[in-house]
Each structure stands twice: as C-alpha cells, then as structure tokens.
Amino acid sequence: MKSLILGTAIAAFTGTLAFAETTVRLGTEGAYAPWNFLNDAGEVDGFERELGDELCTRAELTCEWVTNEWDSIIPNLTSGNYDAIIAGMSITDERDEVIDFTQPYTPPDPSAYVALSTDVDLASGVIAAQATTIQAAFIADQGWTVIEFATPEETVAAVRNGEADAVLADKSFLDTVVDDQLVMLERSEAIGGGVGLGLRESDTELRDKFDAAIQSMKDDGTLNTMIAKWEVASQW
Amino acid sequence: MFSYCTDPSTLEGLSWLSCYLSTGKHMAFYASFGTVLLLLAITAPTALLFGLGGAVAARASFAPLSWFGRGYIAIVRGVPDIAFFLFFVIALDQGIEWLRHKVKCPDWSEPIRQGSDFLVCDIAKMPLSASPQWVHEIYGFWLAILTFAIVFGAFAANVIYGAMQAVPRAQLETAAAYGLNPRQTFRRILLPQMWSFALPGLSNLWMVLIKATPLLFLLGVEDIVYWARELGGTKNARFTDYPHGDWRMWYFLALLVFYLGFTKVSEMVLSRITVRLSRGQATVAGEALRKAKG
Numbered sequence: 001m002k003s004l005i006l007g008t009a010i011a012a013f014t015g016t017l018a019f020a021e022t023t024v025r026l027g028t029e030g031a032y033a034p035w036n037f038l039n040d041a042g043e044v045d046g047f048e049r050e051l052g053d054e055l056c057t058r059a060e061l062t063c064e065w066v067t068n069e070w071d072s073i074i075p076n077l078t079s080g081n082y083d084a085i086i087a088g089m090s091i092t093d094e095r096d097e098v099i100d101f102t103q104p105y106t107p108p109d110p111s112a113y114v115a116l117s118t119d120v121d122l123a124s125g126v127i128a129a130q131a132t133t134i135q136a137a138f139i140a141d142q143g144w145t146v147i148e149f150a151t152p153e154e155t156v157a158a159v160r161n162g163e164a165d166a167v168l169a170d171k172s173f174l175d176t177v178v179d180d181q182l183v184m185l186e187r188s189e190a191i192g193g194g195v196g197l198g199l200r201e202s203d204t205e206l207r208d209k210f211d212a213a214i215q216s217m218k219d220d221g222t223l224n225t226m227i228a229k230w231e232v233a234s235q236w
Numbered sequence: 237m238f239s240y241c242t243d244p245s246t247l248e249g250l251s252w253l254s255c256y257l258s259t260g261k262h263m264a265f266y267a268s269f270g271t272v273l274l275l276l277a278i279t280a281p282t283a284l285l286f287g288l289g290g291a292v293a294a295r296a297s298f299a300p301l302s303w304f305g306r307g308y309i310a311i312v313r314g315v316p317d318i319a320f321f322l323f324f325v326i327a328l329d330q331g332i333e334w335l336r337h338k339v340k341c342p343d344w345s346e347p348i349r350q351g352s353d354f355l356v357c358d359i360a361k362m363p364l365s366a367s368p369q370w371v372h373e374i375y376g377f378w379l380a381i382l383t384f385a386i387v388f389g390a391f392a393a394n395v396i397y398g399a400m401q402a403v404p405r406a407q408l409e410t411a412a413a414y415g416l417n418p419r420q421t422f423r424r425i426l427l428p429q430m431w432s433f434a435l436p437g438l439s440n441l442w443m444v445l446i447k448a449t450p451l452l453f454l455l456g457v458e459d460i461v462y463w464a465r466e467l468g469g470t471k472n473a474r475f476t477d478y479p480h481g482d483w484r485m486w487y488f489l490a491l492l493v494f495y496l497g498f499t500k501v502s503e504m505v506l507s508r509i510t511v512r513l514s515r516g517q518a519t520v521a522g523e524a525l526r527k528a529k530g
Contacts, residue, residue, distance in 0.1 A: 023366040025365060034474070039261075039475065040259040040476055040477055041259065046475070064368075065369075080333070080361065083365070153465070157470075157482055176475070177470065201350070201352075
C-alpha cells in the first residue's frame, strides 16, 4: 500500500513536471565576442545567444543560459550541470570521444594570427592561445612554442605586453581586437571542423532535436543571415 | 540607470563615467561584493563549529571518534585546496543526486555512469533542471560554503586542538578537586581559557579565508575577481555602448584596496577581541591587563 501511494505521488509529481521537463540549460563561456559575450546589462549576448534562442523556439524547448569558464566546460556538461555547450566549440575527434556534437552550425573557418608587426617569425617565437582549444593543439603539433591562457582576453593582452609574439585564434574573434596597435598576419590556418553544439553522448534525443532545428535554419536561410549579421564565419 | 544615459557615445567625463559605472554588468559586480561578504559571514562561524567538533573528536577517549577527528584534520589539511575544491564539490553534488536518484527513481534500469556521463532521472537532479537560474546559484553558493567550512574547519580544528592542550593542566586538576565533573570542567574551565591560546591561529585563518574567496569561481560562483576580469577586459564598440581598452589593472587595483581595507578592519577587530579574551587569564597578556588596571 505504502509503495502504491509513493508510486502515485511520484507519478503525480512527474506529471506536473511534464511541462518543465523540456527546460534545457545552455552552457556558454560569455567571453568570446562575437560568438558569445556578456552585454552591458550582464546578459549573454552575441551570435550564439541569438542562434540558441532561435533553435530552442524551433525545437519547442524552454532554454536557460548559464556561463561557465572554458577550462571546465566539458566536465560540467558530462556531470549534468547544463545540457548543451554552445560556445564556439569546434568539432574535433578528441572532443567527440567524450561528448557528442550536433551537425555544425557554422562551416570550418580559418584561424588567424595577430601580432604587433607583420614581420614576426612564428616558428621561433612564442605564440599565445587559449588553453584546450584547437589552436593551442595546432601550435603544439607544429613544434612551436605555445603559451596558454584561460581566457581569450588574456591571449591578446599577452601580445600587447610582449609576453607572446603572436596570438592564434578564430579569425572572427581576432577581427574584433585588431586596432592601431595590433595587425593581422596574411597567413591563416585551416583547422577545425566547423562549430556545433556539444551534448552528452547519452542525450541522443536532444541532439536529434537540435540537429533538426539547425537543418531547418540552414534550409530557410536564416542561419546565413545570422552568420552575416554577426560576422562569425563564412556562410553555408 | 540615469535618464541621460540613453546615448553614451555623446557623453564625456564624469557623466560618461557615472553611466558606465551603473550598467547592469557593474551592478552584478557590486552585488558580488555582497556575495563574498555573505560567504565569509556564514563560512567563518560554520568553520569554527567544524573546528571545535574536530578538535573535541580528536581529543575524545572513545577511539573511533578520536580516529575520525584526527583523520578529518590530517586528510583535509593534507590535500591541496584547489584539488579539494575541484574534486570534493563534484563528488558531493553527484553524491546528493545519487541518493535522491535511489530514493525517487527506484525503477530506473539504466546505469548512472555511461562513459563519462553522470545520469540520474530528471526528478533526482539537484536542483531540478527546470528550476530558475537563481535556485541553481543559491545551491552552488551553499555547496561553496560547505566546502570552505570543511577545509577551513580542519585547520581550525588543529588550532583549537593545540589551544586545548595549552591550557595549564593545574587549572583542570583544580577544577576536578573542586568537584566539577569532566563536562563541567570542559565548559567552564577548558573552553573559556582555550580561546586566548587559539585566537592568534584563528585570526591567521580568517585572513587566509578572506584571501581565498576568489576560489569561489572554481565552484561556478561569480565572485569579485571574475567580474573584475570580465569588466576590465577590452571592449569593442561593436558589442557595447561603452568601448574601452584593457582596464583590468584599474579593476584589480580596486580589488586590492578592498582586500587591504577589509584585512585592516579585521585586524582592528581581532586585536580588540584579543584584549577582551585575555582579561583575567593566567597568561602574560592577562597579567599585563591586570597590572594596567592596577
């Protein structure tokens, strides 16, 4: 009898939660303009904010935004603190072993270098990159000297104050930091396989929903409009 | 916030600054000072309680309790803070969810660990995914308090344990001779005298605790250092009404002033407490007070 009551109680409880169950928590970094950043009001803003909100509308999900530092963004996904990563994360094999990705929402885009002058020698210099990014891995693979920082802001600051000779990052991000002091090098690197939403491997249902929503945005051209608006990558 | 702030690009000087410093983001920055102070206000007494409990347990004559007390002190003091903060909080959070999962979803057949994923049923999530963001933040804040209290409690336990040993044995023997039972001796003789020996060590801990608050960000609580870094970073005119260069130095300077001011006030308060606790004690400080009163 007791278990019967308990069972009914749980059923009733889950019943009332049926609506709320579709709340999806989106984790982002909030420090990587124009992809994601905090606006003056302190809210998550940028290309991925607009994209994420649109995807959630199309997939009929209620979404909530959470910020998390880049370093621990994957562990916090797998332990369930949020349900999806939408943080300009390139789809790579290493990451794919731990988490799952949706289809890419931006095509692979080159990474660029920014330095104080154009005549910097990359092979013998020190190159800054954000820790655990495809760029940091790329520099290490080349056998060059890499210096890693926790946030994108610090990688650029390291070039300004002479700690590093150049910084390697997504071109769209570096476009926003170039000024009268910093210049972008001609050379660029084609690394990464496009940017997608990161999800837990067990969360196939959510992945399918987001996949369908991304596909529908690709089909009707709204994704291209959004990419052009925020200047994050080339278009589909 | 102010009516003239609608178009910041036309503003200059003080009026620009007043608008800049009153953006929503800055409000969050100011609020985070409150978060840090609240954390300290709750953590300090909790850690003291943990410390007292640990010290009493370590001194207990009942062997398992004593082992527990000594084990707590030795393990927590020996593990690096950062490792403890990263590991323990995740373990604690998952432990809570695992327990709730066992109670609430007994019919669940899928494994909880799938590869690197930690999966419990939806109603066992802590807090529920559907809860608003502030519930998640408060939950994270309490986890932080508990973690800080456990870490600093272990250090406090060691200080208090030493202080209890430092109370002159003659005092306790005299208490016994007057017919006080062990419990009365503890409450009336040992505990009051212990504080004056423990205070220098505890005041050290308090200072370290103040400076350890930036560890909060490891736990996902947005503290003053996080906001200073975020606000001070270069801001491009494309994404903000208040573009500026790398101003992190100024924000960190403000934090420096805050921390120095706060530790200064703490020192003043602690020295008053030291005087108050030395009154009537059989120590050098207590003797000096007695002579001064003359």
